[in-house]
Amino acid sequence: xxxxxxxxxxxxxxxxxxxxxxxxxxxxxxxxxxxxxxxxxxxxxxxxxxxxxxxxxxxxxxxxxxxxxxxxxxxxxxxxxxxxxxxxxxxxxxxxxxxxxxxxxxxxxxxxxxxxxxxxxxxxxxxxxxxxxxxxxxxxxxxxxxxxxxxxxxxxxxxxxxxxxxxxxxxxxxxxxxxxxxxxxxxxxxxxxxxxxxxxxxxxxxxxxxxxxxxxxxxxxxxxxxxxxxxxxxxxxxxxxxxxxxxxxxxxxxxxxxxxxxxxxxxxxxxxxxxxxxxxxxxxxxxxxxxxxxxxxxxxxxxxxxxxxxxxxxxxxxxxxxxxxxxxxxxxxxxxxxxxxxxxxxxxxxx
Amino acid sequence: xxxxxxxxxxxxxxxxxxxxxxxxxxxxxxxxxxxxxxxxxxxxxxxxxxxxxxxxxxxxxxxxxxxxxxxxxxxxxxxxxxxxxxxxxxxxxxxxxxxxxxxxxxxxxxxxxxxxxxxxxxxxxxxxxxxxxxxxxxxxxxxxxxxxxxxxxxxxxxxxxxxxxxxxxxxxxxxxxxxxxxxxxxxxxxxxxxxxxxxxxxxxxxxxxxxxxxxxxxxxxxxxxxxxxxxxxxxxxxxxxxxxxxxxxxxxxxxxxxxxxxxxxxxxxxxxxxxxxxxxxxxxxxxxxxxxxxxxxxxxxxxxxxxxxxxxxxxxxxxxxxxxxxxxxxxxxxxxxxxxxxxxxxxxxxxxxxxxxxxxxxxxxxxxxxxxxxxxxxxxxxxxxxxxxxxxxxxxxxxxxxxxxxxxxxxxxxxxxxxxxxxxxxxxxxxxxxxxxxxxxxxxxxxxxxxxxxxxxxxxxxxxxxxxxxxxxxxxxxxxxxxxxxxxxxxxxxxxxxxxxxxxxxxxxxxxxxxxxxxxxxxxxxxxxxxxxxxxxxxxxxxxxxxxxxxxxxxxxxxxxxxxxxxxxxxxxxxxxxxxxxxxxxxxxxxxxxxxxxxxxxxxxxxxxxxxxx
Numbered sequence: 033x034x035x036x037x038x039x040x041x042x043x044x045x046x047x048x049x050x051x052x053x054x055x056x057x058x059x060x061x062x063x064x065x066x067x068x069x070x071x072x073x074x075x076x077x078x079x080x081x082x083x084x085x086x087x088x089x090x091x092x093x094x095x096x097x098x099x100x101x102x103x104x105x106x107x108x109x110x111x112x113x114x115x116x117x118x119x120x121x122x123x124x125x126x127x128x129x130x131x132x133x134x135x136x137x138x139x140x141x142x143x144x145x146x147x148x149x150x151x152x153x154x155x156x157x158x159x160x161x162x163x164x165x166x167x168x169x170x171x172x173x174x175x176x177x178x179x180x181x182x183x184x185x186x187x188x189x190x191x192x193x194x195x196x197x198x199x200x201x202x203x204x205x206x207x208x209x210x211x212x213x214x215x216x217x218x219x220x221x222x223x224x225x226x227x228x229x230x231x232x233x234x235x236x237x238x239x240x241x242x243x244x245x246x247x248x249x250x251x252x253x254x255x256x257x258x259x260x261x262x263x264x265x266x267x268x269x270x271x272x273x274x275x276x277x278x279x280x281x282x283x284x285x286x287x288x289x290x291x292x293x294x295x296x297x298x299x300x301x302x303x304x305x306x307x308x309x310x311x312x313x314x315x316x317x318x319x320x321x322x323x324x325x326x327x328x329x330x331x332x333x334x335x336x337x338x339x340x341x342x343x344x345x346x347x348x349x350x351x352x353x354x355x356x357x358x359x360x361x362x363x364x365x366x367x368x369x370x371x372x373x374x375x376x377x378x379x380x381x382x383x
Numbered sequence: 384x385x386x387x388x389x390x391x392x393x394x395x396x397x398x399x400x401x402x403x404x405x406x407x408x409x410x411x412x413x414x415x416x417x418x419x420x421x422x423x424x425x426x427x428x429x430x431x432x433x434x435x436x437x438x439x440x441x442x443x444x445x446x447x448x449x450x451x452x453x454x455x456x457x458x459x460x461x462x463x464x465x466x467x468x469x470x471x472x473x474x475x476x477x478x479x480x481x482x483x484x485x486x487x488x489x490x491x492x493x494x495x496x497x498x499x500x501x502x503x504x505x506x507x508x509x510x511x512x513x514x515x516x517x518x519x520x521x522x523x524x525x526x527x528x529x530x531x532x533x534x535x536x537x538x539x540x541x542x543x544x545x546x547x548x549x550x551x552x553x554x555x556x557x558x559x560x561x562x563x564x565x566x567x568x569x570x571x572x573x574x575x576x577x578x579x580x581x582x583x584x585x586x587x588x589x590x591x592x593x594x595x596x597x598x599x600x601x602x603x604x605x606x607x608x609x610x611x612x613x614x615x616x617x618x619x620x621x622x623x624x625x626x627x628x629x630x631x632x633x634x635x636x637x638x639x640x641x642x643x644x645x646x647x648x649x650x651x652x653x654x655x656x657x658x659x660x661x662x663x664x665x666x667x668x669x670x671x672x673x674x675x676x677x678x679x680x681x682x683x684x685x686x687x688x689x690x691x692x693x694x695x696x697x698x699x700x701x702x703x704x705x706x707x708x709x710x711x712x713x714x715x716x717x718x719x720x721x722x723x724x725x726x727x728x729x730x731x732x733x734x735x736x737x738x739x740x741x742x743x744x745x746x747x748x749x750x751x752x753x754x755x756x757x758x759x760x761x762x763x764x765x766x767x768x769x770x771x772x773x774x775x776x777x778x779x780x781x782x783x784x785x786x787x788x789x790x791x792x793x794x795x796x797x798x799x800x801x802x803x804x805x806x807x808x809x810x811x812x813x814x815x816x817x818x819x820x821x822x823x824x825x826x827x828x829x830x831x832x833x834x835x836x837x838x839x840x841x842x843x844x845x846x847x848x849x850x851x852x853x854x855x856x857x858x859x860x861x862x863x864x865x866x867x868x869x870x871x872x873x874x875x876x877x878x879x880x881x882x883x884x885x886x887x888x889x890x891x892x893x894x895x896x897x898x899x900x901x902x903x904x905x906x907x908x909x910x911x912x913x914x915x916x917x918x919x920x921x922x923x924x925x926x927x928x929x930x931x932x933x934x935x936x937x938x939x940x941x942x943x944x945x946x947x948x949x950x951x952x953x954x955x956x957x958x959x960x961x962x963x964x965x966x967x968x969x970x971x972x973x974x975x976x977x978x979x980x981x982x983x984x985x986x987x988x989x990x991x992x993x994x995x996x997x
Contacts, residue, residue, distance in 0.1 A: 090828045106846075111832050113832050114832075115665075116834065116837070117691065124658040124661025124662045125661050125668070127658075128662030128664060130665075131666050132614060136669075153655065154654070156654075157653070157658065161651070350649075355648075357645070364611075365790055368608075369608075369788075370609065370637045
């Protein structure tokens with residue numbers, strides 16, 4: 033039904049957020065992806081997260097690369113500027129945009145082909161730099177638009193729809209993100225909105241490089257027996273270490289705190305994450321332990337999900353560069369041009 | 384006795400230093416050039432260096448010209464041969480009647496030398512070994528000692544050198560006295576032991592005036608500061624790295640908030656050229672002025688992104704400091720060889736804006752102007768520098784800036800205009816100049832947002848694969864390119880004293896050699912009109928200049944006559960009328976080369992047919 037325009041009217045009783053917007057105000061155009069695509073669930077989760085956070089839609093810049101996942105920014109936040117850039121190069125465009133205006137919220141949307149293959153370098157370097165962003169990889173292990181080739185996140189030994197067995201080792205983007213210094217690292221599943229929405233909210237509030245790997249089954253090319261990115265496989269092998277509730281700066285903590293099972297993680301902007309531990313031993317602030325935990329479970333064929341790591345005192349690229357508070361794109365001649373008198377002194381120094 | 388009469392010239396000669404890379408000669412040699420400038424004599428130094436950090440041969444050439452001819456001349460009048468590796472070749476390159484200064488500590492057989500030059504030996508190593516015990520000092524002071532020798536040999540103002548030493552080591556004052564001492568060790572040796580001055584002499588003049596002495600890359604970077612660039616993303620590559628380094632230094636001085644001490648700029652050394660240009664495009668899309676600096680291989684890597692910026696209409700400034708290609712080519716040699724790869728960068732139908740500075744003064748002006756052009760035309764702008772301009776010091780007119788100048792941010796729709804209900808179509812040509820309005824992200828809560836993409840779209844930025852809107856958009860981009868013809872820097876014409884059928888087109892670093900060559904061509908009895916190209920697309924005056932002459936010489940520093948191809952292609956001119964004059968061995972083009980090539984052509988063209996017997 034993707035050829036139908038989305039109706040503009042909506043039920044007058046739709047709930048509104050603090051800004052008076054309904055979730056419809058955070059939608060984009062109708063998705064042109066396949067019916068049942070995991071990516072559409074992630075789109076829904078982003079819409080819900082932004083609605084619940086009461087973000088002004090135009091304060092978000094959504095930037096993507098090329099591929100099915102990179103098409104999705106058209107389907108959410110229709111009042112935000114979007115940029116569908118070049119294959120594998122979303123991170124550099126986002127980094128530049130972020131440098132120009134530190135006041136917007138940057139949402140980078142990419143896929144496993146876009147980020148783990150052609151864009152692996154840019155994926156790595158934007159995390160190294162600590163760009164303040166939410167970087168979501170919609171990970172289905174397969175190239176959809178070009179009809180079903182393996183991507184670099186496809187597990188070794190998994191089978192393609194055509195029956196070919198993948199003999200290459202897979203890239204675990206979460207492990208890489210941890211190793212590269214991302215200050216917020218999570219994995220979730222497009223089929224688990226309850227886990228995904230609060231993770232996205234917490235990532236947006238996080239003042240640093242937040243990376244979320246979302247396993248998102250491809251119903252057209254990677255949802256068969258033998259695939260390790262199918263709905264059934266992910267459900268069966270999902271090893272959630274925690275579930276979380278995101279508590280914005282404005283909200284009181286409404287949870288019953290049970291010592292030992294709930295951990296409150298305070299973020300730099302004052303928001304809090306109430307972490308309900310499903311694995312009592314999992315420590316969310318220990319980068320090295322997280323890496324070990326992931327590898328240990330991956331060896332058993334399990335997919336670890338949840339908030340896997342968050343740095344308490346995260347810093348972003350602007351802090352590293354010590355840039356002015358005012359966005360660089362707001363500065364004019366007065367602030368930027370040293371003028372003719374200074375130029376005269378420069379000339380004098382060159383004789 | 385020399386078989387050629389020793390050269391005898393005042394304020395008009397070429398000195399060449401042959402050194403070993405990494406031996407610390409560069410600063411001594413530069414001081415030599417600077418001291419001559421301080422004597423009021425125009426000077427043009429050139430660094431001829433290898434792609435190497437230590438050990439390979441390197442040369443520093445100083446052209447002294449009271450007449451102000453500052454292009455490369457070719458040939459060496461006085462060779463300071465300090466590198467045994469290149470000794471034989473260096474001696475062979477001296478002009479007949481020229482001079483050789485060498486380290487005579489180890490005696491050479493007479494067969495090593497030529498009998499048509501004057502050989503001057505100074506036991507530099509022996510002197511250094513006697514004066515200094517530390518090996519590094521022996522090496523470093525040797526450079527200053529030979530400068531001291533030269534002050535006596537060519538009548539150089541020793542006070543000017545002493546002053547430069549004092550300036551150079553300001554803050555490291557301990558080094559001043561030993562350097563001045565070394566200078567005098569050399570000078571005193573020459574005064575006591577050598578005939579001096581030689582036939583090549585300096586005499587104080589007043590031909591420098593208020594000119595400044597600066598490298599093109601530093602000037603271009605200063606242009607970027609004045610032009611309002613706030614984001615620089617770059618990847619190290621010779622010969623452009625010093626542009627980004629200079630921007631960093633300028634910003635640290637000129638762009639720090641006096642109260643908070645925070646930076647009004649952001650500089651990222653990216654992971655590669657793809658990321659550099661990606662960051663530039665992201666920043667410019669978001670309303671900041673952004674640039675990258677690179678060279679040919681970087682341009683090749685940026686192709687896909689440049690096409691995106693063209694098609695999605697995002698400003699970007701790219702400083703291309705050209706070096707000899709193709710591939711890695713000769714990374715430390717100069718050429719003008721990226722014209723076509725920049726003019727038509729990326730797949731599909733694309734055309735880009737280029738500007739061609741001739742020297743550091745223009746590199747500063749065009750370096751600033753490029754940001755206005757990029758914002759006005761919403762497209763990538765290439766500032767076409769080369770190694771010759773970028774990495775050498777040039778004596779150039781001083782930088783100027785008009786404080787009344789306001790940046791041209793181009794067509795940007797504001798929140799107020801959107802609120803007032805002004806129609807916003809991102810790719811809608813409301814003014815007929817092919818340039819649409821854009822909005823910066825975050826402008827208005829409900830109006831003016833759009834999706835930027837490299838895919839086809841309609842006038843309101845809505846995705847479409849329909850043929851008609853695609854063609855409509857591509858035609859508009861051509862209209863915009865037409866608009867650019869009157870916006871980019873216009874060519875400059877210098878007509879010959881008498882009417883002529885011949886013209887010459889040239890651009891960039893060829894300018895000083897061309898200006899000198901014109902006199903040489905005239906002295907062969909030919910008249911020729913000159914046009915210096917400064918921007919692409921070509922202004923209509925380029926067409927008329929070609930139309931007004933029977934034959935046009937197109938002088939450029941590449942093998943394939945790339946500028947000539949652009950003229951043929953863009954102006955629809957019969958190639959027969961454009962005679963290529965090509966210099967592409969990696970050295971800067973010389974007046975001698977141009978004058979000979981054009982002069983020989985003109986001799987043939989103007990040859991009168993022999994009288995036919997009746």
